[in-house]
Amino acid sequence: MATAGPAAAARHHEGEGTYVESRSGTAVSGPAPAEPVSVPALLARARTLCTPPLRAAVAGLVAPMDTVAAYHFGWIDRDGTPVSGDSGKAVRPALAVLSAQAVGAPAQAGVPGGVAVELVHNFSLLHDDLMDGDETRRHRATAWTVFGPAQAILVGDALATLGTEVLLDAAVSGGADAVDAARAVRLLTTATRRLIDGQAQDLSFEHRDVVTVEECLEMEGNKTGALLAAASAVGAVLAGADDRVADALQRYGHHLGLAFQAVDDLLGIWGATEVTGKPHWGDLRQRKKSLPVAAALAEGGAASRRLAAQLADPQGRGEESEQVLAARAALIEEAGGRAWTQGEARRQHKTALAALDEVPMADAVREHFVALAEFVVVRER
Template sequence: MVLMTNSPAPSLNRLSVPELLEHSRALCTPLLREAIGRLATPLDSVASYHFGWTDRDGRPVEEYGGKAVRPALALLSAQAVNASPSTGATGGAAVELIHNFSLLHDDFMDGDETRRHRATSWKVFGPAQAILVGDALFTLATEVLLESPHHSDIETADAARAVHQVTSATRKLIDGQAQDISFEHRDRVSVEECREMEGNKTGALLACASSIGAILAGADDDTADSLDRFGHHLGLAFQAVDDLLGIWGTTEITGKPHWGDLRQRKKSLPVSAALAEGGQASRRLAELLATAEGRGEEDESKLAERAALIEKAGGRAWTQDEAGRQYKTALAALDEVAMPDSVREQFTELAQFIVHRKN
């Protein structure tokens, strides 16, 4: 049953986006730390390093651990049905565990050596430990949700619905990663194929985050589905921005290698859109991609040429427009949900932050 009451739930209202993210992190981090504390040594140490809680020697550091966008969405979705933000915290922690499971595996599969301005876990502790920690985070997400009725007023049936939501999103996420890897071995990928991949790899988990708090609060299916669609399209907007940063973002801001997606021959939205344009720059880009060998083996001049051709063929501008289109579609789905105006404003401000982010 949705928790509809005449008195307002404890609120995240009037918080700026940075304050909302920090508050969400503060609510979810203790749950994450408790879950990580269950892991055997050295998995707990590897996980603590990955989350940004410790350095490679296990010494505590000033905590970062990511932007906390997904936990914030989970907390807001609980408030959308007049539940307390704390109801969504369990869902936020579960989604963060799944997100970080994917990051640990993706970093190794993609050969990424830096994340959040420091060495990735597989570079520090080796691939085997990073993979095992990722596996462990996946199982912890289910544990956290199934145990939630024992520590709160969440109903057992709603916890089970949340587990289904998380596992379904995880399956799609894995599908998306498999598609992404397969695209690297193709000279050309259509925009439609790329959008489908990104809907799986990124949209599914943001959709889950945007609805899981409401599900744990007992929301009806229509409400959960609308919040899910909001998150899905917000995820596509988020990924479009990420694709732009993957080519034109600077290491100083993103913490990732300059032209990283080009080094890995990723067929992201800017590349797919540029190849579809069909003009002279598009044809030249197709020739370069057909003759490129492997990952990370091209010199800076060749990467710069490819980036320039993508921009000349309109790939950069098209992707910027696509982020805007998906953002508007996300807000339209949000309009389907009857919720307090203040919560709607928070959703909208967070969505704007995601679409206009720089890293």
């Protein structure tokens, strides 16, 4: 297993999803490498490796849960007709596969981990859509609006438990050592508990007028960072990585998750519906205390005080017009919430990359981790 040097200090785009690094920290002169990292190819590889076992796991659910889950994943329409829909970016499976390669194992060794984290991630999406009242995801009706709230709850529960089964089956099938499979299960279940903690914190924030930036970061570290941390280490754990390596990969994933959520918070206010597939002003309608809101409230200036007064006004807790929501978004931006969150995404991205320096790995694998981190902070959906 080759030992790589320090993480890239500077990078620039070479077309969609492609990145070229400068190891000196300055602009690279001369031609680009012959084979630059393609993030779409990394994500496509993860889908190719993980989708067949993911489909097999879902197919084992009793009817109609198998149908509801298949619809949610974008494999069928509401009538059961197969479709080639958008089933998500596959960032988590890609990280799981890469983490196995980080310790010199083949990509296939990380597949059970990739499937498991994708099952848990989609459990959270099914429940979040229902709790938040979201009627669209990935440019079509959410599962609870099509099949009813009860089915969305049951299928979410089933997907969460399936993740554990997939990891334990990896030991039974001979794909992983039993001890390592048990370590992977603990990694996943701890992340799942923290994810649920984060969702509970998020919901509680909606009933408060003010949430601090520190509270918001703690919530997002649980709700998003915990599962991305697990995804970034689970393949390595299945391949027998020691705790030092696994911990460093988890730190990479945790900070990557915070960067990811910071960008998500920006899109939740300013993202275009036709790009994100989510309702316009969705987070503002739900009065979510996301990072831009928390940062704007903490600023303390005139715009910050006007925003605080709006959020504290009980008359505004019903259905609010597009004009009111647009004005609120403008106040958040005026108070610096948008700029602060953009900076936080960059800070968390930098910290994530620093964690990679603690893991000896092949240069090509490191470049893939770096490219995925770049993808997380430079996206529109």
